[in-house]
Amino acid sequence: MVIKALVWDGLIRMYLLRAHLRTRFNTLSLNCIGAIAEQAVSGLTDEEKNEMVVTPWEVRGKVDYERLIREFGTQPLTNELVRRLAKYTGEVHLQLRRELFFSHRDLDTVLDLYDKGTKFVLYTGRGPSGPVHIGHLVPWIFTKHLQEAFHTRLYFQMTDDEKFVVDDELKLAETTEMGYDNALDLVALGFEPEDTFIIYDVQDIDLLYDIALEVAKRITYSTAKATFGFQESTNLGWVFWPAVQAVPCFIHKKLTGENVPALIPAAIDQDPFWRITRDIASKLGYFKPAQIHNRFLPGLGIGGKMSASEPDTAIFTVDPPDVVKRKVWKAFTGGKDKAAEQKKEGANPEVCSVYQYFLYLFEEDDKKLAERERQCRTGGILCGECKKDLTERINRFLAEHQKRREKARNTIEKYHIKR
Ligand code: TRP
Numbered sequence: 001m002v003i004k005a006l007v008w009d010g011l012i013r014m015y016l017l018r019a020h021l022r023t024r025f026n027t028l029s030l031n032c033i034g035a036i037a038e039q040a041v042s043g044l045t046d047e048e049k050n051e052m053v054v055t056p057w058e059v060r061g062k063v064d065y066e067r068l069i070r071e072f073g074t075q076p077l078t079n080e081l082v083r084r085l086a087k088y089t090g091e092v093h094l095q096l097r098r099e100l101f102f103s104h105r106d107l108d109t110v111l112d113l114y115d116k117g118t119k120f121v122l123y124t125g126r127g128p129s130g131p132v133h134i135g136h137l138v139p140w141i142f143t144k145h146l147q148e149a150f151h152t153r154l155y156f157q158m159t160d161d162e163k164f165v166v167d168d169e170l171k172l173a174e175t176t177e178m179g180y181d182n183a184l185d186l187v188a189l190g191f192e193p194e195d196t197f198i199i200y201d202v203q204d205i206d207l208l209y210d211i212a213l214e215v216a217k218r219i220t221y222s223t224a225k226a227t228f229g230f231q232e233s234t235n236l237g238w239v240f241w242p243a244v245q246a247v248p249c250f251i252h253k254k255l256t257g258e259n260v261p262a263l264i265p266a267a268i269d270q271d272p273f274w275r276i277t278r279d280i281a282s283k284l285g286y287f288k289p290a291q292i293h294n295r296f297l298p299g300l301g302i303g304g305k306m307s308a309s310e311p312d313t314a315i316f317t318v319d320p321p322d323v324v325k326r327k328v329w330k331a332f333t334g335g336k337d338k339a340a341e342q343k344k345e346g347a348n349p350e351v352c353s354v355y356q357y358f359l360y361l362f363e364e365d366d367k368k369l370a371e372r373e374r375q376c377r378t379g380g381i382l383c384g385e386c387k388k389d390l391t392e393r394i395n396r397f398l399a400e401h402q403k404r405r406e407k408a409r410n411t412i413e414k415y416h417i418k419r
Contacts, residue, residue: 054269059296065295068268077099077104090149095141101294120263122265123154123248128175129167130178133315156186157248158198159179160175160176179201188405191415197415199251208247210254212247228272249281260287267296268293271293300332301332312330321395334349335383357394
């Protein structure tokens with residue numbers, strides 16, 4: 001067991017080191033206001049590193065979500081909308097209660113239509129550039145909740161093509177392989193096989209290509225450049241790619257004849273794709289795709305999202321218990337240096353990565369969460385105890401998840417989109 005864990009850890013580390021080196025030198029970074037800058041992250045000053053950058057291919061610095069709403073031009077998720085969702089879901093999901101989902105586009109329109117009898121489909125996806133970590137599961141868990149409540153189809157896009165074109169080093173065979181592996185994590189969450197359609201881009205391109213062409217023909221290079229920050233040196237595959245990510249917003253009509261909107265639960269960094277897709281949707285006779293945006297699950301380090309290129313700050317779904325223990329043990333908290341000091345003065349849960357995990361994933365009970373927060377602020381609980389509790393919760397969750405993930409190997413084919 002120990003040897004297996006060591007070997008696995010070694011493999012992940014090797015993968016991560018490669019990923020880290022790659023992002024250092026090939027980052028296409030786009031300021032969230034649309035400014036364009038290509039820079040090697042290695043050459044950045046501290047100030048530049050803290051500056052917020054949120055693009056589909058890079059998230060860096062302290063993320064200001066209010067500013068993203070303003071600059072991306074999305075809408076805040078209001079209590080009224082949360083109540084409207086709850087009319088169908090019966091309860092307010094933890095991720096809504098705790099405001100992990102915080103912004104949207106056209107969710108109101110989708111609900112208006114649904115109230116009057118027009119269904120919608122769900123769409124989300126994954127860029128398979130490495131193993132899945134628990135931050136990736138967050139919008140998937142919420143998507144499953146919506147699927148169950150609204151009895152809707154889910155189209156799930158596995159973008160082995162995207163990860164291949166945007167990454168100088170990854171081989172196509174590697175991203176494709178990773179796509180099949182990552183799909184196990186999706187299936188392990190318990191999606192309905194009759195209602196879940198995984199699209200593996202390279203394998204399923206025959207289903208996507210005609211719509212991708214219709215989309216691509218209607219988006220100018222100038223719009224794409226302004227939206228994504230493309231440069232002279234950007235390869236053609238990457239420039240075409242946004243047309244492919246648009247396709248699952250529209251594919252339902254082709255498959256069933258039914259014209260309904262798509263609702264996309266996803267992290268806010270994907271929003272630029274939807275902006276250009278929404279612009280051309282009606283020209284092609286489709287509804288504009290709607291979105292509900294989540295925040296990034298923080299990594300276990302100081303600030304920033306959980307990221308595969310920061311080895312020790314991401315918990316992978318395949319991590320064995322002792323690796324989880326080690327990572328959580330090293331996590332950044334809001335605690336004081338000395339126990340005596342903390343008992344006297346208390347600590348700060350707002351900046352604590354461990355607390356964020358209870359908040360967004362591992363403490364369902366609002367009262368218990370509030371009690372943990374109170375104890376933290378007043379010095380009644382020390383960081384070691386929270387870390388121990390969190391390690392147990394994560395390991396309990398992962399033990400189950402890993403079992404279901406293995407079982408998923410037998411059923412995965414049922415989820416593959418049919419022709
Ligand atoms: N571009 C996404 C990524 O890199 C993958 C993706 C494709 C996606 N379609 C999506 C994510 C729809 C969310 C919703 O991870």
